[in-house]
Amino acid sequence: MEYLEIITHILVVMSLGWYLITNLQWYNYKLERVILKHHKQQWHIVYFLTPVLLYYLLPQNYFYIYFYLLYLTSFLFWNKNLDKPLVLTHRVKRFLALLLFITFAVDALVLASGTGFFGLFIPLFLAYIISTALEKIFFITYKNRAKSRLDTILGLKVVAITASYGKTSIKNYLHQVLKKKFRVYKTPRSVNTIGGIVKDVNDDLPEDTQIYIAEAGAREKGDIEEITQFLEPQYAIIGSVGEQHIEYFKTLDNIIHTKMEILRSPKLVHGFVHESVPILQYDTITKFPEGLEIIRSDLNGIWFDLTIDGESYHFHAPVLGSFNAINIAAVILMAKELGMSIDEIKIALDKLESVDHRLQLSKAGGKLILDDSYNGNLEGMLEACEISATYEGRKVIVTPGLVESNAESNTQLAHKIEEVFDLVIITGSLNAKLFEKVIKKTQVIFLSDKNNLQDTLAKQTHVGDLILFANDAPNFI
Numbered sequence: 411m412e413y414l415e416i417i418t419h420i421l422v423v424m425s426l427g428w429y430l431i432t433n434l435q436w437y438n439y440k441l442e443r444v445i446l447k448h449h450k451q452q453w454h455i456v457y458f459l460t461p462v463l464l465y466y467l468l469p470q471n472y473f474y475i476y477f478y479l480l481y482l483t484s485f486l487f488w489n490k491n492l493d494k495p496l497v498l499t500h501r502v503k504r505f506l507a508l509l510l511f512i513t514f515a516v517d518a519l520v521l522a523s524g525t526g527f528f529g530l531f532i533p534l535f536l537a538y539i540i541s542t543a544l545e546k547i548f549f550i551t552y553k554n555r556a557k558s559r560l561d562t563i564l565g566l567k568v569v570a571i572t573a574s575y576g577k578t579s580i581k582n583y584l585h586q587v588l589k590k591k592f593r594v595y596k597t598p599r600s601v602n603t604i605g606g607i608v609k610d611v612n613d614d615l616p617e618d619t620q621i622y623i624a625e626a627g628a629r630e631k632g633d634i635e636e637i638t639q640f641l642e643p644q645y646a647i648i649g650s651v652g653e654q655h656i657e658y659f660k661t662l663d664n665i666i667h668t669k670m671e672i673l674r675s676p677k678l679v680h681g682f683v684h685e686s687v688p689i690l691q692y693d694t695i696t697k698f699p700e701g702l703e704i705i706r707s708d709l710n711g712i713w714f715d716l717t718i719d720g721e722s723y724h725f726h727a728p729v730l731g732s733f734n735a736i737n738i739a740a741v742i743l744m745a746k747e748l749g750m751s752i753d754e755i756k757i758a759l760d761k762l763e764s765v766d767h768r769l770q771l772s773k774a775g776g777k778l779i780l781d782d783s784y785n786g787n788l789e790g791m792l793e794a795c796e797i798s799a800t801y802e803g804r805k806v807i808v809t810p811g812l813v814e815s816n817a818e819s820n821t822q823l824a825h826k827i828e829e830v831f832d833l834v835i836i837t838g839s840l841n842a843k844l845f846e847k848v849i850k851k852t853q854v855i856f857l858s859d860k861n862n863l864q865d866t867l868a869k870q871t872h873v874g875d876l877i878l879f880a881n882d883a884p885n886f887i
Contacts, residue, residue: 416521418474419528420513422465425485426534427509429457432489432496436884438603438629439501439545441538449813449840457485462530491861494884501545509537549605556611557640563617568641569744572626572634572672573649573684574665575787576737577602580649581625582765583729584741587758591750593620600784602627604636621748628668630659635671645747646672646681647740650733652787653815682743684736699739707732708800709771716742723752727762730769730780731793738762767882769794776873778803783882788812788819791880792826799830801876806833808863809880811841824848831878833870837863838883 437443448454461481464473489495496502513533520528560566569584571577578600585596597610602625615622626637648669659665666687673681681695689695701717711728714735727738738759745755764770767784778801782794791812798805807827811820820841827834828849835855836845842856855870857863871877
């Protein structure tokens with residue numbers, strides 16, 4: 411029986427550790443966010459608090475029945491159905507190895523002392539504390555190495571981009587335009603934290619890069635300043651700023667001031683700042699999009715005029731969404747600042763490709779697919795609805811609504827959805843009650859489990875339908 415007790419103790423601790431590190435990875439390794447900002451607190455109760463309480467309260471034999479027949483089964487099923495499962499990075503492997511080692515050590519001490527009680531909190535606490543300290547030491551080393559690497563690339567120009575909405579699109583569009591003339595490299599995907607950027611510089615930044623485009627994101631004050639002091643960009647873009655991530659920053663002023671940290675670079679030559687940011691006039695700052703006039707926006711692209719140095723120029727880009735004219739305006743101004751002519755920029759824009767999962771148009775099975783699953787702001791989602799409204803056939807939307815936003819914005823979105831779409835498929839429970847309250851006339855289907863989405867679409871949609879995927883929150887949200 412003693413062996414079963416030891417094996418059970420190890421499995422319980424490792425299960426709790428696996429749950430803990432999974433949530434830490436989701437929330438950028440911020441324990442406070444895991445505890446206070448988690449969108450599904452019931453998971454903490456089911457997969458962490460309950461097994462801990464029952465471990466201490468139940469008689470041993472009863473706990474074995476609960477743990478092996480109920481908990482492990484449900485925990486494995488939960489892991490299997492996550493759409494964002496734990497990624498076994500070096501950091502995660504170090505944590506799990508450390509936790510296993512400490513658990514064995516604690517068990518050995520208990521057996522040697524003869525106390526006969528195997529606790530849960532000491533291994534978890536020690537593993538978390540030691541792991542956090544080690545990662546900080548490792549990160550300082552990695553960061554210094556990356557800083558040295560940046561300094562060895564002679565003549566490197568760095569462009570840093572931040573915004574509440576559209577920073578990834580600006581980054582990708584700017585990369586497509588600049589690569590027509592320069593050797594350009596950008597941070598991949600949505601990498602925008604100091605940790606991700608440091609890793610990118612160490613592992614992937616080519617030595618012959620002339621222009622490095624980096625995206626800077628934030629969840630709290632100081633995040634962008636840390637990135638800025640590391641990269642020391644010569645050029646900066648602050649795109650549209652609004653109440654995205656308001657639950658973390660509390661006020662719009664906090665968001666604005668955090669975004670403006672990008673202008674504190676000691677090497678700043680010029681910054682392009684969206685008009686939503688209240689900043690004083692400086693010779694090194696250009697506000698945009700002054701002189702922007704959108705001529706046309708539909709499923710074939712956008713056409714707009716932009717005034718530059720007092721002269722109006724006409725541009726076209728085969729990407730969707732009138733708001734992208736604002737993003738592209740920043741791209742045009744930055745490309746011109748870096749030495750491209752207006753004609754060179756126009757030629758590049760004519761071949762501009764959509765950013766993956768951001769108003770990306772395709773066809774599948776006779777249905778028109780509008781993939782806007784990486785867009786999670788109100789302005790962009792309303793624009794996606796407007797574009798969908800131009801389609802003459804049946805229209806379907808798949809969305810969880812807005813995440814990290816407020817009820818007022820989700821209510822506005824719900825009214826627009828009801829106005830445009832014939833079928834609404836709501837994924838997740840985050841905004842389900844609000845949408846159910848607002849949307850009365852349009853057919854609504856609620857999916858608590860996104861694993862059923864494919865079957866639902868097969869049954870509920872038809873050839874000739876337009877299907878808009880608007881925002882795609884992982885199922886831990």
